[in-house]
Amino acid sequence: MGKTAFEKIWDAHRxxxxxxxxxLILIDRILLHExxxxxALKSLHASGRPVNDPAQVFATMDHxxxxxxxxxxxxxxxxxxxxxxxxxxxxKEAGISLFDLNDRRQGIVHVISPELxxxxxxATLVCPDSHTCSQGALGGLAWGIGSSEAEHALAxxxxxxxxxxxxxxxxxxELAPGVTAKDLALYIVSEIxxxxxxxxxxxxxxxxxxxxxxxxxxTLCNMATELGAFSAxxxxxxxxxxxxKGRDYAPxxxxxxxxxxxxxxxxxxxxxxxxxxxxxxxxxxxxMVSWGTSPQQSMPVTDDVPLYSExxxxxxxxxxxxxxxxxxxxxxxxxRSFSIDAAFIGSCTNxxxxxxxxxxxxLIGQKVAPHVKAIxxxxxxxxKALAEAEGLDKxxxxxxxxxxxxxxxxxxxxxxESFGAEERVITSxxxxxxxxxxxxxxxxxxxxxxxxxxxxxxxxxxxRMLAGKESR
Amino acid sequence: xxxxxxVRSLAVPLIVDNIDxxxxxxxxxxxxxxxxxxxxxxxxxxxYTAVGSRxxxxxxxxxxxxxxxxxxxxxxxxxxxGSSREHAxxxxxxxxxxxxxARSFNPIFRGNCIRNGILPVxxxxxxxxxxxxxxxxxxxxMTITSEAGDGWNFELETEAREMLLEGLDPIDLTLKRAADxxxxxxxxxxxxPWIYNLKAG
Ligand code: SF4
Numbered sequence: 302m303g304k305t306a307f308e309k310i311w312d313a314h315r316x317x318x319x320x321x322x323x324x325l326i327l328i329d330r331i332l333l334h335e336x337x338x339x340x341a342l343k344s345l346h347a348s349g350r351p352v353n354d355p356a357q358v359f360a361t362m363d364h365x366x367x368x369x370x371x372x373x374x375x376x377x378x379x380x381x382x383x384x385x386x387x388x389x390x391x392x393k394e395a396g397i398s399l400f401d402l403n404d405r406r407q408g409i410v411h412v413i414s415p416e417l418x419x420x421x422x423x424a425t426l427v428c429p430d431s432h433t434c435s436q437g438a439l440g441g442l443a444w445g446i447g448s449s450e451a452e453h454a455l456a457x458x459x460x461x462x463x464x465x466x467x468x469x470x471x472x473x474x475e476l477a478p479g480v481t482a483k484d485l486a487l488y489i490v491s492e493i494x495x496x497x498x499x500x501x502x503x504x505x506x507x508x509x510x511x512x513x514x515x516x517x518x519x520t521l522c523n524m525a526t527e528l529g530a531f532s533a534x535x536x537x538x539x540x541x542x543x544x545x546k547g548r549d550y551a552p553x554x555x556x557x558x559x560x561x562x563x564x565x566x567x568x569x570x571x572x573x574x575x576x577x578x579x580x581x582x583x584x585x586x587x588x589m590v591s592w593g594t595s596p597q598q599s600m601p602v603t604d605d606v607p608l609y610s611e612x613x614x615x616x617x618x619x620x621x622x623x624x625x626x627x628x629x630x631x632x633x634x635x636x637r638s639f640s641i642d643a644a645f646i647g648s649c650t651n652x653x654x655x656x657x658x659x660x661x662x663x664l665i666g667q668k669v670a671p672h673v674k675a676i677x678x679x680x681x682x683x684x685k686a687l688a689e690a691e692g693l694d695k696x697x698x699x700x701x702x703x704x705x706x707x708x709x710x711x712x713x714x715x716x717x718e719s720f721g722a723e724e725r726v727i728t729s730x731x732x733x734x735x736x737x738x739x740x741x742x743x744x745x746x747x748x749x750x751x752x753x754x755x756x757x758x759x760x761x762x763x764x765r766m767l768a769g770k771e772s773r
Numbered sequence: 774x775x776x777x778x779x780v781r782s783l784a785v786p787l788i789v790d791n792i793d794x795x796x797x798x799x800x801x802x803x804x805x806x807x808x809x810x811x812x813x814x815x816x817x818x819x820x821y822t823a824v825g826s827r828x829x830x831x832x833x834x835x836x837x838x839x840x841x842x843x844x845x846x847x848x849x850x851x852x853x854x855g856s857s858r859e860h861a862x863x864x865x866x867x868x869x870x871x872x873x874x875a876r877s878f879n880p881i882f883r884g885n886c887i888r889n890g891i892l893p894v895x896x897x898x899x900x901x902x903x904x905x906x907x908x909x910x911x912x913x914x915m916t917i918t919s920e921a922g923d924g925w926n927f928e929l930e931t932e933a934r935e936m937l938l939e940g941l942d943p944i945d946l947t948l949k950r951a952a953d954x955x956x957x958x959x960x961x962x963x964x965x966p967w968i969y970n971l972k973a974g
Contacts, residue, residue, distance in 0.1 A: 316957045317950065321930035325950065327957060329968045337858070340808065350944065356971040380804045424968060431857035431881065447859035447885040448808075449943070457947045459954055463880070463930070495791075496851050500880055529854065531880065552967035560967045595791065617790065713856075716801040734793055734855060740801075740824040 303570025305467050306536050307502050310442045310567065314425050316459055326462045328454045330357055330419055332428035333397075334410050336364035336715070339387030341429065341451040342395050351395075353458040358397035359419055360388060363409045365715055366402060368678050368705040374402070378717030395455075406549070408681020408707045411435040411649035414443075415519060416683055418548030422537035422564040427454050432649050432731065433532070434525040438518035439545070440537025440567055442502075445526065465531035466576040468501035469569075472509035474584035479765040481659070482517035483651055483729065483748040485509070486524035487589035487599040492581060494615050495597040499529035501577060504569060509583025510535060515544040516653045523650045524731050527596040536568045588763060590636060591733045591746040593624030598733075602637065602751060602763045606630045627735055628743050629723070637761050641745075642724035644675040644756035645738070646702075648712035651729035651749045652680030657688050660749040661696040663757070663764055669701035670759025674720075676703045678710040702756070714739045727755040774890040776940035780871045780910045782844040786902040787834055792848055793855030794882060798864040800856075801825070811864035845910065847898035848875040853882020862889040872910045874898045874917070887933045888943060894927045901925070912938055 304312070314327040333341065338360045345352070352358060365381040366372060374385050385402075392399035400406040406417055410428055414420045414436055422440035427433065429451045436443035446460065454460050470493075476485060490497070503525050505518075513521065518535050525533030542561060545551045552560040587601040597615060600607060609621050609632070616624075625632060630639065646652065646660055657679060669675045677697045679685035685707055688694060694704045711718060712730040719739025720726050726744050729752050730737075733744040747755070750764035801824070802814025813827075820835055822828040829836050846865070852875035853861060862885035865873065873886060874894040886893045892912060901908060904919030911918070912934060917925045929937075936943060947954075962969045 316954055319932055321932060323930060323932060325947065325954075327954075327961065344808065348944075350948075356969075383805065421967070423965075429857065429859070431855075445857045445881060447857055447862070447881060447888065449859060449885065449888040453944050453947065456944050457951070457954060458958065459947060461932070461943055461947065463884075495854070496877075499851075499877070526857075529851070529879065550971060552970070556967035556970055560965070563965065620790065714800055716804065732855070734795055736795070736799070736818065 303573040305504060305569045305573045305575060306567050307442065307467055307504060307534060308573070310423055310425070311464065313423070319461055323461055323463050325459050326425060328427055328458055328460055329424040330359070330426040331451065331454050332410050332414060332419065332426065332433070333358065333360040333388070333451065334364050334430065335362045335366065335384045335388040337429045337448050337451065339384055339391045341448045341455065342391035343387060345452045345455055346391065346394060350456040352397060352455045355396040357458070358395070358455065359400070360392050360397055361400040361407055361410050361413055362388065362402055363708045366708050367717070368708040368710040370706060372402065372706055376717055378715050381715070381717060405682050405686070408683065409649045409652065409709055411519070411523065412653060412680035412684065415439055415515070416548065416681060418545050418551030421545065421551065421560070422541060423567050427451070427460060431526045432523055434530065435519050435523040435649055437525070437532050437534035438515060438522040439541050440535060440564065442532065442534065444532035465502040466500055467504070468498055468530070468577040468579070469504045469506055469575040471507035471578070471580045472505065472583045473507045473580060474582045475509050475512060476583045476586055479750070480586050480588055481748045481750065482513055482520040484589045485583065485586050486521050487591060487596065487746060488586045489581065490524060490527050490596045491589065491599040493528060493579060495527055495595050496529045498525065500531060502531045503528070503533040504575070505533060505535045507583070511538065514655065515540055516655045519653065520650055524596065527731060537564050588748065588751055588765065590751060590761060592628065592630060592636060594627055594733055594735050595620070595624070596731070596733060596746060598624055599746065600636065602747070602761065605635050606632050608632045637763065639725060640760045641673055641727050641755055643720050643726040644669070644673055644752050645711055645726055645728040645730065646749050646752050647676070647678030647680065647710050648730040649680065650731040652678060652684065654684050654687050656729065656749045657684070657693050660753040661693045663750055663753040663767055664700040664702070665696050667700055667757045669756045673756050673759055675701055675756045676705060676711065678705040679707050681707050700757070711738050713737055727752045727761060774940040774942065777871055777890060777892055777937045778912055780844050781907055782842065783840055783906070784845040784847050784874065784901055784908050785834055785840045785843045786847045786898070788847055788849045788898050788902060790849035791851045791854055794853055794858050794861035795855055797853065797861040798858070803858070803860050808863045809867060811860055812867035815864040815868045842869070844869055844871045845908065846870050846873045847902055848873060849898070850876045852878045854879040857881040859885045859889070862886050862891055866891055874901060887936065890937065890940065892929070892937055896925055896927050
């Protein structure tokens with residue numbers, strides 16, 4: 302019986318079995334950010350334990366740091382400065398690489414890791430952040446951990462991990478024009494629910510997945526945690542190898558040749574089996590927007606806000622009622638009739654160069670509706686520089702978007718800057734929980750194109766209308 | 774960490790599905806670079822009348838005086854979903870919870886509980902909520918019993934159980950295998966040199 306790609310990587314990293322399905326797994330790369338990294342490093346230091354291999358550890362400033370132009374160590378979040386200073390000091394003390402403010406390599410942890418060639422096919426990578434699963438898009442095993450686990454990984458270069466079950470999600474067919482990886486991610490969670498992959502390692506497969514470029518794959522894998530998954534993974538292919546070649550920390554010279562040879566063995570054998578196998582058709586996926594307070598509460602942008610009877614197979618009455626009330630929606634009304642207060646393009650889901658380009662294609666020559674506050678936050682300092690080199694910043698600014706420094710920004714509310722209470726925000730991020738983007742804020746998740754189009758229209762809108770593909 | 778063998782307490786019935794870690798500890802309450810000082814912010818959005826306020830919401834179950842010393846929390850499905858922040862477990866532990874009983878757990882949250890001395894029990898909490906008075910959780914016997922004599926069995930992985938029973942830290946356990954890890958890494962370095970040929974900076 303053959304092995305899944307996941308099992309191949311897992312077995313190659315198993316130092317020993319601990320029992321009860323738990324293995325001691327070798328960790329190749331550890332990523333930290335200022336929100337929890339400083340805490341983990343300091344706590345480790347206080348317990349008298351050194352970092353086992355500092356060269357394999359990288360830290361960035363993304364979660365708390367401001368994204369306003371001219372930012373400094375001082376933050377809108379009270380006490381944010383303490384996190385920044387603690388992470389800087391602890392990184393230095395531990396001898397790990399830090400991508401600090403003003404470093405060209407700074408950015409959202411899951412954006413910079415692929416960009417710098419830190420995550421590699423077949424490698425294990427952990428980070429104390431639940432969207433670490435994004436990085437599985439490059440064919441590595443990347444998953445989110447807690448702070449104590451981060452300390453464990455730092456101290457021992459291993460983790461004790463309960464081996465997840467395996468799940469293949471095959472997306473056949475192809476995505477229609479104007480439909481993106483983000484729409485696919487929202488579609489999947491609306492189909493299989495936010496607990497549909499609990500305890501499972503997902504392998505995304507099928508023609509609609511392999512035809513995605515690397516950046517779009519990162520978007521797809523990003524939201525695996527919204528399915529409750531352990532993580533997600535896509536078998537690495539030529540697109541990934543071409544993407545990685547020459548990146549800062551990618552293998553060079555003989556190492557590159559040897560790595561490439563090994564990476565080509567990372568695929569699921571034809572006779573391997575999965576604990577769960579789900580097939581969906583990419584042809585069925587429309588542009589999606591979340592209506593509720595869980596990502597599974599997502600719907601086609603052109604539909605009406607669902608009645609309870611339409612979602613009763615997935616939502617309890619309580620959670621439906623609560624979401625409708627919180628989001629201030631009228632069941633049966635078109636989602637597109639709801640006016641928005643703000644539009645946000647950013648986050649580890651959708652803030653890479655290709656995302657900004659597609660949004661800019663919609664914004665060019667247009668103006669954001671006067672009542673809408675619109676913000677674009679490039680995912681990394683490097684994305685920002687590349688975007689500026691091709692003039693995207695001007696398109697965003699001319700349209701009425703703010704153009705920010707890179708970071709997590711208003712993807713989540715850390716106690717500093719946020720959207721206002723009861724404001725309706727269309728957002729390219731990944732979580733729409735209550736108060737995620739600020740106390741009582743109402744978040745609608747969507748693709749960057751949908752966000753851009755909605756910003757122009759002043760209400761939730763279908764970006765395909767620009768191309769005349771869909772009527773209003 | 775304090776060893777956990779037998780916990781006897783009232784159980785707080787907060788049987789709601791999908792309690793995410795931001796509900797357990799809102800990010801605005803995570804103000805300091807430390808694992809402590811979080812219990813005050815536990816369930817802040819539900820426990821207090823307004824954001825940033827400390828005025829008690831009398832309708833929230835945790836504010837019921839009879840649960841002031843409760844060490845057991847009952848929850849619904851998908852307990853601890855959302856952000857992987859370990860602060861959720863730290864806040865629960867600091868507040869005084871030693872056992873969380875839920876219909877199901879988010880796996881990251883569940884692991885964080887074990888690492889921080891909280892026993893996660895997967896069980897339907899509804900019958901327990903109906904049990905009058907104190908309940909007893911016995912980790913050695915892996916049983917839960919009510920004063921009325923109802924009983925339930927639960928399961929836990931051997932190592933998690935050992936850690937909780939002895940109050941051990943997993944890093945201690947793993948460092949006992951440091952020589953194995955070093956040998957494994959040496960062999961791996963020969964197989965995959967590119968993983969190791971990194972320079973910090
Ligand atoms: S951008 Fe948002 S989801 Fe991504 S790491 Fe930052 S806070 Fe988390």
